[in-house]
Amino acid sequence: MVRKMNQDRLEPCHDSLKVPRLPFIPEKLGDMISISIRVGIVICLIAFISLALHSSFTKPDRWFPLPEHLHVVQNVSAIDIDNSVPTNITHIVFGIAGSANTWHDRSNYGKLWWNPNTCRGFVWLDKRPNILQRDDMLIPYKISHGWTQFKHLHSASAVRIARIVYESFRLGLPNVRWFVMGDDDTVFFTENLVNVLGKYDHSQLYYIGGNSESVEQDLMHSYDMAFGGGGFAISYALAARLAKIMDSCLHRYFYFYGSDQRVWACVNELGVPLTRESGFHQLDIHGNPYGLLAAHPMAPLVSLHHLDQLNSLFPDHSQMHSLRKLISAYHLDPARIVQQSICYDHLRKWSISISWGYTIQIYTSLLITADLQMPLQTFQTWRSSSDGPFTFNTRPMNSDLCQQPTIFFLDQVRKVSTGSVTTYKRYVDKEEKTCKRADGEVQIIKVSALMLDPGYWKNVPHRQCCQLMDGGSIKDGSVHIRIRKCRAQETITI
Numbered sequence: 001m002v003r004k005m006n007q008d009r010l011e012p013c014h015d016s017l018k019v020p021r022l023p024f025i026p027e028k029l030g031d032m033i034s035i036s037i038r039v040g041i042v043i044c045l046i047a048f049i050s051l052a053l054h055s056s057f058t059k060p061d062r063w064f065p066l067p068e069h070l071h072v073v074q075n076v077s078a079i080d081i082d083n084s085v086p087t088n089i090t091h092i093v094f095g096i097a098g099s100a101n102t103w104h105d106r107s108n109y110g111k112l113w114w115n116p117n118t119c120r121g122f123v124w125l126d127k128r129p130n131i132l133q134r135d136d137m138l139i140p141y142k143i144s145h146g147w148t149q150f151k152h153l154h155s156a157s158a159v160r161i162a163r164i165v166y167e168s169f170r171l172g173l174p175n176v177r178w179f180v181m182g183d184d185d186t187v188f189f190t191e192n193l194v195n196v197l198g199k200y201d202h203s204q205l206y207y208i209g210g211n212s213e214s215v216e217q218d219l220m221h222s223y224d225m226a227f228g229g230g231g232f233a234i235s236y237a238l239a240a241r242l243a244k245i246m247d248s249c250l251h252r253y254f255y256f257y258g259s260d261q262r263v264w265a266c267v268n269e270l271g272v273p274l275t276r277e278s279g280f281h282q283l284d285i286h287g288n289p290y291g292l293l294a295a296h297p298m299a300p301l302v303s304l305h306h307l308d309q310l311n312s313l314f315p316d317h318s319q320m321h322s323l324r325k326l327i328s329a330y331h332l333d334p335a336r337i338v339q340q341s342i343c344y345d346h347l348r349k350w351s352i353s354i355s356w357g358y359t360i361q362i363y364t365s366l367l368i369t370a371d372l373q374m375p376l377q378t379f380q381t382w383r384s385s386s387d388g389p390f391t392f393n394t395r396p397m398n399s400d401l402c403q404q405p406t407i408f409f410l411d412q413v414r415k416v417s418t419g420s421v422t423t424y425k426r427y428v429d430k431e432e433k434t435c436k437r438a439d440g441e442v443q444i445i446k447v448s449a450l451m452l453d454p455g456y457w458k459n460v461p462h463r464q465c466c467q468l469m470d471g472g473s474i475k476d477g478s479v480h481i482r483i484r485k486c487r488a489q490e491t492i493t494i
């Protein structure tokens with residue numbers, strides 16, 4: 001693994017192949033022309049042989065500078081076609097879009113998820129950064145090259161960032177199956193990313209990601225575009241095809257706005273559609289992402305974005321602290337993080353919704369599963385900060401605090417032999433103290449679960465069931481719930 005700080009790499013020679021011209025003889029005689037063609041061919045041959053001989057004793061690039069796309073084609077041989085080895089983190093090359101000015105602050109996101117022992121890839125910067133602290137450079141950086149030559153209507157950096165996939169490919173790193181693009185404020189959940197990508201054959205043309213949560217954004221850009229901040233994956237095979245057309249393509253789409261839009265347009269020229277994976281989160285929302293993460297779609301959590309523009313995931317904590325907390329649960333059981341389970345206390349007529357590793361809600365009424373799996377709208381749209389529409393249904397959050405569900409947030413995580421025990425602590429809003437709640441006695445919820453097999457997500461998604469232990473008895477303010485596979489005939493019924 002390359003851990004040293006990466007400097008800009010030397011650009012290969014850009015001169016195009018110079019074709020020797022035939023000596024032009026201005027004679028009108030036909031045979032003179034044919035003679036001159038023959039002479040020309042001989043001269044060409046001599047020139048070719050002598051150059052070839054010469055080049056074998058010198059740096060090849062100097063004499064036969066291949067056009068860049070040929071360099072790239074050569075390296076298709078680098079494709080790792082041994083599908084018998086399951087995809088792992090070392091098969092991914094990350095291309096993170098950064099800029100010298102913001103990298104110092106944004107590098108904090110990288111520190112949350114980048115494991116320098118296993119992750120490969122670079123943050124691509126516009127220029128050399130002022131290195132303030134050594135650990136800013138946990139993710140090695142490279143300086144983008146050749147991007148200033150492109151015409152653009154909006155921002156030059158959109159061109160630069162769109163080219164990251166191309167520049168990453170051109171590095172010719174061995175054993176690459178996927179190129180994963182993200183922003184410097186994207187947090188990846190790499191174990192889940194690996195498992196999601198492992199479902200697909202990297203030697204086929206794949207473009208995998210998610211679109212925006214806000215319909216206004218999808219209308220403005222495209223529903224079938226992978227939004228860059230949520231991150232997207234390009235298979236090696238697609239990257240090889242893209243690399244050949246990238247620069248001409250960027251010239252064609254100079255009038256586009258974003259970098260992800262440019263990549264999308266180029267991918268479209270290759271006839272490749274977006275493969276949607278609902279664990280990629282652009283988080284094009286304002287306000288509190290709580291509702292979304294408390295009722296996550298049935299898919300592994302792959303990424304989160306825009307976190308410094310959203311409320312903290314855990315109230316009364318900084319966003320960084322919140323993320324560290326969420327990630328501590330994620331490390332315990334990656335495939336299960338924020339997965340929802342729903343169960344009922346039929347005796348007390350309560351509904352309980354668990355988002356594992358994050359939060360639990362208790363409703364002191366019986367709500368159907370179809371409602372509970374619908375996110376509470378704790379957020380607004382990205383552009384206009386309106387109440388929708390989103391690309392999924394939402395439930396309104398009652399403005400009367402006392403009518404809202406009781407919320408518990410992750411407090412502690414503990415590994416036990418083959419699973420985990422996570423505890424969730426009742427959250428009391430400062431203004432909420434006066435509410436009389438039927439569930440007021442419950443202060444702590446303890447949840448035990450077996451580790452979710454990462455292979456779980458290779459099957460058709462299926463919610464797991466939960467069950468109140470000890471008949472739902474409350475001991476010292478604490479309730480115990482177990483999450484487990486649903487039994488063969490079991491339904492989640494009021």
Ligand SMILES: *[C@@H]1O[C@H](CO)[C@@H](O)[C@H](O)[C@H]1NC(C)=O
Binds near residue numbers: 085086089175
């Ligand atoms: C990942 O796969 C490679 C083969 O491409 C293998 O050599 C390596 O041991 C694997 N690494 C892990 C962490 O499984």
Ligand SMILES: CC(=O)N[C@H]1CO[C@H](CO)[C@@H](O)[C@@H]1O
Binds near residue numbers: 074075078174
């Ligand atoms: C031109 C280029 O980038 N070539 C690379 C192709 O891949 C091999 C490794 O598989 C590299 O060693 C080359 O530098």
